[in-house]
Amino acid sequence: MVESFKAFVIDKEQDGKVKSQFQQLTTEDLPEGDVLIKVHYSGINYKDALATQDNNAVVQQYPMVPGIDLAGTIVESNAPGHDVGDKVIVTSYDLGVSHFGGFSEYARVKSEWIVDLPNTLTLEEAMIYGTAGYTAGLAIERLEKVGMNIEDGPVLVRGASGGVGTLAVQMLSEIGYKVIASTGKKDTADTLKSLGAKEVIDRLPIDEDNNKPLASSTWQACIDPVGGAGINYVTKRLQHSGSIAIIGMTGGNTYTNSVFPHILRGVNILGIDSVFTAMKLRQRVWRRLAKDLKPENLHSIKSVVSFDELPQQLDSVINHHNKGRIVIDFGVRQ
Numbered sequence: 430m431v432e433s434f435k436a437f438v439i440d441k442e443q444d445g446k447v448k449s450q451f452q453q454l455t456t457e458d459l460p461e462g463d464v465l466i467k468v469h470y471s472g473i474n475y476k477d478a479l480a481t482q483d484n485n486a487v488v489q490q491y492p493m494v495p496g497i498d499l500a501g502t503i504v505e506s507n508a509p510g511h512d513v514g515d516k517v518i519v520t521s522y523d524l525g526v527s528h529f530g531g532f533s534e535y536a537r538v539k540s541e542w543i544v545d546l547p548n549t550l551t552l553e554e555a556m557i558y559g560t561a562g563y564t565a566g567l568a569i570e571r572l573e574k575v576g577m578n579i580e581d582g583p584v585l586v587r588g589a590s591g592g593v594g595t596l597a598v599q600m601l602s603e604i605g606y607k608v609i610a611s612t613g614k615k616d617t618a619d620t621l622k623s624l625g626a627k628e629v630i631d632r633l634p635i636d637e638d639n640n641k642p643l644a645s646s647t648w649q650a651c652i653d654p655v656g657g658a659g660i661n662y663v664t665k666r667l668q669h670s671g672s673i674a675i676i677g678m679t680g681g682n683t684y685t686n687s688v689f690p691h692i693l694r695g696v697n698i699l700g701i702d703s704v705f706t707a708m709k710l711r712q713r714v715w716r717r718l719a720k721d722l723k724p725e726n727l728h729s730i731k732s733v734v735s736f737d738e739l740p741q742q743l744d745s746v747i748n749h750h751n752k753g754r755i756v757i758d759f760g761v762r763q
């Protein structure tokens with residue numbers, strides 16, 4: 430029986446400002462769900478950092494425990510097929526948005542959100558991947574479905590020093606793609622090359638050239654967690670039938686584009702949503718992350734922090750000082 434436990438809670442004050450603090454909660458405070466999980470690890474995503482900001486569009490109700498990712502063991506279950514002791518991963522859905530999330534020593538969730546931990550992955554490795562890795566994997570899956578393949582030329586990854594970007598560089602390289610990494614952090618070039626990037630370039634647009642609707646064909650595909658004006662820069666440089674997977678908006682949430690890359694070169698824009706992916710596809714992507722890739726290589730991109738360090742780490746993410754993946758270790762040892 431769990432008496433009380435520590436959680437990171439955000440609330441909206443009367444003046445509309447969002448305030449965050451650690452609190453002791455009981456299981457009575459947790460939302461409805463048929464499975465109670467003891468959280469061993471969580472991870473920090475950009476969305477979690479946004480959730481702590483005033484006027485954010487992430488949190489749907491207050492108070493809220495943010496944290497869109499968690500991995501741990503089931504300690505209570507009313508769900509057939511999910512037993513006490515099972516190691517599980519939960520990412521996205523309503524977690525940390527309208528349902529208390531992973532920045533908590535315990536979480537109660539709906540069993541339909543659960544992915545069983547693949548047996549080639551540790552709980553820590555699952556959170557090095559987290560939503561960032563899962564989303565990069567989902568983007569690769571979608572891009573390959575529309576024709577991306579290792580024979581057809583380089584693949585660009587934007588925001589390469591961030592969570593989604595680093596994992597996309599690592600996964601694509603491991604599969605055999607020639608990866609070009611675009612980053613604003615020059616000091617990450619060696620790390621990105623050690624993860625497999627063949628070339629590291631500056632953030633895009635490097636120098637927005639002219640108003641020409643097309644430029645020379647440069648990349649077969651792009652994984653784009655950055656958004657903004659760079660999308661236009663990239664689409665006019667994709668090869669014939671190339672595709673860009675749009676994931677995020679750290680560099681802006683709007684862009685203007687000409688129709689010409691699409692109608693003259695058959696360029697595709699794919700939208701990637703990791704939150705409500707169908708469970709079958711979700712499980713397939715996790716199986717791929719666990720089996721086709723080499724989880725043991727993930728450890729070079731992690732920074733492991735204690736739960737107490739969470740507030741400072743959220744600040745570093747919102748200010749874009751983070752690199753790779755930040756994993757929160759709740760100190761559970763079995």
Ligand SMILES: NC(=O)c1ccc[n+]([C@@H]2O[C@H](COP(=O)([O-])OP(=O)(O)OC[C@H]3O[C@@H](n4cnc5c(N)ncnc54)[C@H](OP(=O)(O)O)[C@@H]3O)[C@@H](O)[C@H]2O)c1
Pocket residue numbers: 473474475476560561564587588589590591592593594611612613614632654655675676677678679680681701702703704746749751753
């Ligand atoms: N669609 C989905 O389901 C989904 C899933 C996961 C994440 N996302 C979104 O994807 C984005 C990235 O998430 P993340 O967790 O990887 O975040 P992150 O770890 O904070 O990485 C974001 C990266 O964006 C780049 N960046 C920041 N400001 C920029 C600017 N002004 N111009 C260009 N690049 C800039 C930086 O990379 P460099 O310094 O290397 O350039 C930064 O490291 C976020 O918008 C997030 O909400 C969406």
